[in-house]
Amino acid sequence: MYIGEQLIEPSDARLRLSAQLGCRGIVIDTRPAREVIEPDGSWSPAKVAALRRRIDGFGLRLDGMALDVGAILLDSLRAPERAAATAARLRQHIRAAAEGGVPLLKYTVAMVGITRTGVVEGRGGMQCSTFRAADYRPEADARFSYWGTVLPEDGQGGASPLDAKGAPETCGQVMATEAGAISEADGWRAIEFLVSELLPTAEKAGVKLACHPHDPAYPPGGLNGVHHVLGSLDGLRRFVALAPESPSHGFNFCQGTIAEMSTRPTETVLEAIREFGPQKRIFMVHFRNISGGYLDFREAMPDEGSVDMAACIRAYREVGYDGILCPDHVPLSDLDPGRERFFSFALGYTRGLLQAA
Structure with missing residues (x-):
């Protein structure tokens, strides 16, 4: 395991800082991906490769990029022709990422x-x-x-x-009030559409698709009629079961999001690591903490929340996870408007846990 960062359109100075902080990997979180996009909306394999080489030049590695799926999930329910067009564009993005040497694309199933x-x-x-x-x-x-x-x-x-x-x-x-009712059946139908449209291309290209679960878990019955079907461990299990043999089908494993699914956040995160880790479904990790739990929490710095982060590090080691740990969702402060100090703290804390373990 190693520390890394998610960055949006990083400058050379920002990449230097990541290297100086001890990062090994970088995940580009720019959405839409302006660094590599062409005027027609396609990704340029040459630009992807150039971005990778630029990051390599700082002694870092481009571990992955964000695949901006836009409104494809909601469109699959409301505007299927538009969803089909988006899927075709996303398949091109996957192929371009592979040609440019990027092994992983992360995406979210959030509609609201x-x-x-x-x-x-x-x-x-x-x-x-x-x-x-x-x-x-x-x-x-x-x-x-x-x-x-x-x-x-x-x-x-x-x-x-x-x-x-x-x-x-x-x-x-969009806001939940704008999305209209999204039942559990609708939620699964949309996710199944996305997986069926993109996963075969990813498998052929050798690219991992890392899905971020629903953040946060919603109460029974949803909010404003919207259900979050990937808001529980059972939901994550059903997601894996959509393609149980695929090496390209897994998670952007957000510890904070999984902690939000339970009133016992540490136990639930450890259970998820020990279940999905041996299945090789953890493709990358958002190593973050919360204070509280299901339906009542606040975001927190990694050292002060309800999740035993040291126990999580030990669990990742136990299951053989050897990938990137990225900080995520640090609090806001007028003293750190760019959040570089807070992210630096989170990186140092994580590095210390790795060394102690």
Whole structure:
């Protein structure tokens, strides 16, 4: 195992910092992928290869890129012709990634973004994104949820996600009130469509598709009629069962998201590691923590939350996971507007756990 980062359009200076912090791998999280995209929306294999070589030049490795699936899931239910066109474009992106030497593409099954209900103050005044199902209101969803790569409002008068509504960076995600009812059957039908459309191409190209589960788990009956079917371990098991023999079908294993599925976050994360690790379904890891659990949590720095992170490191080692550990979802602060300090702290903490283990 080793530490790495997810970066959006990193400058040379930012890549130098990653190298100096001890990172080995980089996952490019730019959505849409402006570094490699052509005017017609296709990816250029030559540009992918150039991006990989650029990252190699800093002593780092391009472990993967984000595959922006846009609104394909919702479109598969509401506008099937548009979904089919998007699937064709995504298949080209997968082939281009393979030609350019990228072994992994991560994607999310979020249709309505990453739902949050507010911000609470953490240690030293940092601002921590929170989700309390009992506090859910559509107007809070609009202000405090993550949409694509757009961050939530910081609770101190900062930019609102609504300011970016409809922008490419929202990755086709909408508010739950805009999505209309999405039943459990609808949710599975959309995911099955995506997997069936993309996985054969990924298998042929030798690319791993790393799925980020639904964040957060929703209560029984959903929110605003929207169900999150990948919001439980049973949901993750059913997802794996869609292609049980495929080496390209697995997870962007977000510890925070899995912790959010349970009132016993450490036990649930360890159970998931010990189940999906031996199956080789953990393709990359979002090594992050939360304080709280199912339907009531706040995001936290990795050293202060409810999950025993050292136990998780030991579990990854036990199951033979040897891939990247990326920090994710650190709190916000006016002292660290670019979040470089907080991500650096998270990287150092993770490196220390690896050395101690």
